[in-house]
Amino acid sequence: MIEAKIKGKMSYQKSYILELLGYFVVTGIDFAAIYFLFESFPAVKGWSLWEIVYLYGLGSSALAIAQLSGEVLEDMSLIIRNGEFDQVLIKPISPLLFLMPQSFRLDRFARLAQGVLASGFSFYYLNIIFSWTNVALFLCSFFSLIIIFISLFLANAATSFWTIQSSEVFNAFTYGGVEMSKFPLTIYKRWMQVLFLFFIPIGFVIFFPTSILFEKENLLNFPKFSAFLSPFIAIAFFGVIWVYWRVGIRHYQSTGS
Amino acid sequence: MPLIRVENLKKEFRVHKTSGGMMNSVKGLFFSRGEVVNAVDDISFGIEKGEFVGYLGPNGAGKSTSIKMLTGILVPTSGDIVVGGITPYRDRKLNSKNIGVVFGQRTQLWWDLPPIDSYKLLGKIYRRPSKEIQLKIEFLTELLELQEFIKSPVRKLSLGQKMRCELAAALLHSPEILYLDEPTIGLDVVAKDSIRAFLTRLNETEKTTIILTTHDMGDVEKLCKRVIVIDSGKIIHDSSIERLRNRFGNHRVLEVEYDEFSEFSLPENVTTVKNIGNRFFYQFDSDKIKAPELIKRILEHNSISDLSLVDVDIEEVIRKIYHEKRTV
Numbered sequence: 001m002i003e004a005k006i007k008g009k010m011s012y013q014k015s016y017i018l019e020l021l022g023y024f025v026v027t028g029i030d031f032a033a034i035y036f037l038f039e040s041f042p043a044v045k046g047w048s049l050w051e052i053v054y055l056y057g058l059g060s061s062a063l064a065i066a067q068l069s070g071e072v073l074e075d076m077s078l079i080i081r082n083g084e085f086d087q088v089l090i091k092p093i094s095p096l097l098f099l100m101p102q103s104f105r106l107d108r109f110a111r112l113a114q115g116v117l118a119s120g121f122s123f124y125y126l127n128i129i130f131s132w133t134n135v136a137l138f139l140c141s142f143f144s145l146i147i148i149f150i151s152l153f154l155a156n157a158a159t160s161f162w163t164i165q166s167s168e169v170f171n172a173f174t175y176g177g178v179e180m181s182k183f184p185l186t187i188y189k190r191w192m193q194v195l196f197l198f199f200i201p202i203g204f205v206i207f208f209p210t211s212i213l214f215e216k217e218n219l220l221n222f223p224k225f226s227a228f229l230s231p232f233i234a235i236a237f238f239g240v241i242w243v244y245w246r247v248g249i250r251h252y253q254s255t256g257s
Numbered sequence: 258m259p260l261i262r263v264e265n266l267k268k269e270f271r272v273h274k275t276s277g278g279m280m281n282s283v284k285g286l287f288f289s290r291g292e293v294v295n296a297v298d299d300i301s302f303g304i305e306k307g308e309f310v311g312y313l314g315p316n317g318a319g320k321s322t323s324i325k326m327l328t329g330i331l332v333p334t335s336g337d338i339v340v341g342g343i344t345p346y347r348d349r350k351l352n353s354k355n356i357g358v359v360f361g362q363r364t365q366l367w368w369d370l371p372p373i374d375s376y377k378l379l380g381k382i383y384r385r386p387s388k389e390i391q392l393k394i395e396f397l398t399e400l401l402e403l404q405e406f407i408k409s410p411v412r413k414l415s416l417g418q419k420m421r422c423e424l425a426a427a428l429l430h431s432p433e434i435l436y437l438d439e440p441t442i443g444l445d446v447v448a449k450d451s452i453r454a455f456l457t458r459l460n461e462t463e464k465t466t467i468i469l470t471t472h473d474m475g476d477v478e479k480l481c482k483r484v485i486v487i488d489s490g491k492i493i494h495d496s497s498i499e500r501l502r503n504r505f506g507n508h509r510v511l512e513v514e515y516d517e518f519s520e521f522s523l524p525e526n527v528t529t530v531k532n533i534g535n536r537f538f539y540q541f542d543s544d545k546i547k548a549p550e551l552i553k554r555i556l557e558h559n560s561i562s563d564l565s566l567v568d569v570d571i572e573e574v575i576r577k578i579y580h581e582k583r584t585v
Binding site: 082083084086087089090091092093094097250252253254 | 270321322325329330331332349350351353354356358360362363364365382383384469501
């Protein structure tokens with residue numbers, strides 16, 4: 001399916017090359033922005049510059065992977081309106097398995113590279129050693145974050161079964177969550193902390209593993225093992241959204257012929 | 258036991274009436290009062306293996322909604338559907354292996370890919386061995402004459418070429434049942450003919466059961482052996498095509514052009530439909546009076562310069578059925 005997607009893109013050779021060029025320009029500008037941001041950036045609430053670069057890298061690489069695998073779900077209302085979803089439902093395949101590979105976009109690799117570079121540099125400057133625990137802590141937040149982002153895409157898609165028009169509510173959480181995740185949870189107001197710890201657990205899966213990784217004292221009165229609860233929290237979140245999606249499919253009304 | 262059995266099938270839609278304005282839209286989000294519309298209202302029928310059924314009705318009659326329930330896309334509000342022993346909406350994936358579907362205005366091919374690549378991909382989705390799919394592609398390419406364009410991207414194909422490719426895509430996995438939703442819409446006469454010829458062959462030699470919705474009465478006349486007419490969600494007619502034709506008697510129309518018309522008394526069961534100058538149109542029931550008899554009668558009184566005999570076309574019959582239903 002991914003192969004087909006690339007092949008399809010390749011068939012517009014010229015626009016394909018231009019598009020690739022565009023990706024690199026945009027990425028370059030992004031990097032410049034980070035640089036200038038860091039120029040004037042002091043440490044925040046006991047978190048140093050490179051620790052914040054790590055948060056940035058973690059957030060954008062996880063988002064890139066989530067977008068590569070599920071971004072097409074953002075276009076669900078369009079997929080329903082143009083009748084494509086009818087076509088999906090008459091094939092012996094799960095709709096997600098059919099749709100998700102279409103998310104594949106080469107420009108997302110630029111964001112991924114950017115994220116990986118950012119976290120790589122921060123590991124280097126912070127002298128993080130490659131111990132089992134540290135790797136586990138990193139993977140805990142990385143994969144949990146991917147699951148949560150994909151769940152948010154899915155929630156957005158499921159909502160279109162009712163509204164037909166795209167709902168921006170979950171988008172706000174996805175991209176708001178990415179912005180939020182660039183800084184440690186401790187700088188935010190109480191209600192924001194509660195929201196991102198328990199309702200949209202982006203904060204949960206980033207803050208605890210990262211705080212343990214960087215040996216921070218302030219865990220908002222949570223026990224240390226919370227870090228390793230992250231994957232379970234993420235999977236539970238996905239489970240709830242999955243049920244919502246299933247109910248949505250049953251409720252699906254299609255469009256006029 | 259019919260291949261397709263539909264019993265007391267109903268589908269209700271809730272239609273939201275937003276009376277405009279920001280506040281009302283917001284209210285609509287939380288209190289979905291809405292009005293219930295019965296898109297399909299208690300229909301029952303059975304279709305045997307190998308039948309070729311026309312499923313007709315005016316726009317918004319519930320045709321597409323019925324097809325979408327039969328194919329497992331929509332979940333019925335109530336009632337039963339069993340297709341080849343399977344309840345489509347419950348075992349959607351299992352059902353989909355047994356059916357092929359073509360929605361006339363939609364495509365199941367990948368827009369940027371040549372059809373041949375789409376076919377290979379579909380073969381994988383249906384989990385068929387690639388050798389079997391290869392043979393099937395060759396077979397369908399030959400029958401539908403796809404050779405010339407099977408390797409060009411779909412976006413570059415004409416409407417007729419696209420439709421032939423769609424049919425091939427729907428038949429790759431050798432389904433027992435084929436659902437067609439307006440397959441000839443927008444096609445020219447030649448393209449229509451080639452598609453009709455293919456469908457007839459498919460139905461006769463492969464014994465594929467075909468259910469067709471269309472607004473094109475040519476499709477119905479040339480293809481369907483049975484016609485189900487639906488209006489406002491209810492079945493208002495279900496019979497063989499011959500019985501449909503005969504429903505209002507075996508009506509035929511005789512068109513006569515007189516040299517000079519002089520009044521005479523028409524036989525019983527013959528009515529003048531209209532006349533334009535010296536051209537007269539007589540409608541008669543051929544079960545009650547034979548055409549030669551009528552012509553003879555006319556010649557006894559008048560000399561004529563031209564004459565032709567036409568069957569009542571199916572479109573007229575369908576229009577009458579719709580109309581009859583509305584006035585009752």
